[in-house]
Amino acid sequence: MSSRPTAAAVIIATEVLTAKVQDANTPVLARWLRARGIRLSRVVVIEDDVDVIAAEVRAASAATHVFTSGGVGPTHDDLTMAGIAAAFDVPVEPHPALLQALEGVPAGPRRDGLRRMCNVPRGTELLYPEGHRWPTLRLRNVFILPGVPSFFEKKLEALGPWVLGPPLFAGEVVTLAAETDIVDQIDAVVGRHPGVSIGSYPIFEPQGSHTRLTVDGPTRQAVEAALRDFEASLPVSSVRSVRLPEG
């Protein structure tokens, strides 16, 4: 699993930390990356502060791909461009192609606001996904996405051609046994199947405690072998469901 491309997310959102809104973008990003075979290794939610953004983006940029969310509007608390520029020690400057897109907007406060949004870190690439009029911004391996969830999702979905990893297969077994009762069986399966990633999650329901064992791996065969091995290590009556990898 270690050769799989990685991704890191930097959610720039004081509004999430102050409980004004919930972060809707991380779940969307996690699902999208997983479907594309990319391993999301870390998500950090931070305040709108230039130094903090710079430090976090720099740290995150060790991943194959970085996704930032938020802080790209025209107001005082929109500091993502300055933060990303500081992360890579480049200036912020107006991008000619973005200025050009402004040409149809009549003079006035709206145009002034949009004009501020043409200031981006030097070296920023403009990506033009099919069917999108407005470009998506990328500096090095950092995709710079808006925080508004509907815009975030739409821009993310269009990045398919730029982000793709090897296939990932997944399955799970849900048992009727409590996790504390089957620790040895889980450990044994983990030991016998080093090529897959195994997760064990307790489920607490009024009727009793159960366990969900998840298996992710690079081939259908490897995932299925671990699931079948675990299933065989339990009494038949304690298996609630088995989901084999699809595809």
Added chain:
Amino acid sequence: MSSRPTAAAVIIATEVLTAKVQDANTPVLARWLRARGIRLSRVVVIEDDVDVIAAEVRAASAATHVFTSGGVGPTHDDLTMAGIAAAFDVPVEPHPALLQALEGVPAGPRRDGLRRMCNVPRGTELLYPEGHRWPTLRLRNVFILPGVPSFFEKKLEALGPWVLGPPLFAGEVVTLAAETDIVDQIDAVVGRHPGVSIGSYPIFEPQGSHTRLTVDGPTRQAVEAALRDFEASLPVSSVRSVRLPEG
């Protein structure tokens, strides 16, 4: 706002990063801290890996309070105790009072599983919130909470006596104007009210673009003054709602 106590969260949850579940604990923590006047400054979601947990907990411990979530069960992927111990360079060892709590459990795999959960970093304190039979664990300024959302919330709610900051007041104005159209008014209010924190968030609705301006501060008077100042800087017809601080 800078003298306010801070909090950092470390969500140890490969299952969130792999999109198997959504993180339900961060929103609960953010609301709880905000109600208690603590500034949540950073949340990081990481994989279940000892070295990663150690590095992230060490970094987070610069905050006044740290909350970890997850990785405290008995299985191979429960690595939080080892990670926190490594963060502070102490060994993991059985805690006598936790072992004692095991005495009522009959011998067998369940007891063996629970016994593993008695191994905690040296120096861990056991907190006994009122009405809770089982202790909550704390090492230095790190509260070690379970990942299962119902348990996380129950344990968090009981930590009131250990976590309290100065009062925080909050209000907001929702305008019918697009954010790009009122950048100058927002900037002016931010400049005139340095004692409060002001956030500006665009709202995109089918009927048009609006703006939500939020104000947080240490006194009701300071928050109300900023809200009234912003309101007065707009045409009356462009104010949709004003929410003044409560209390």
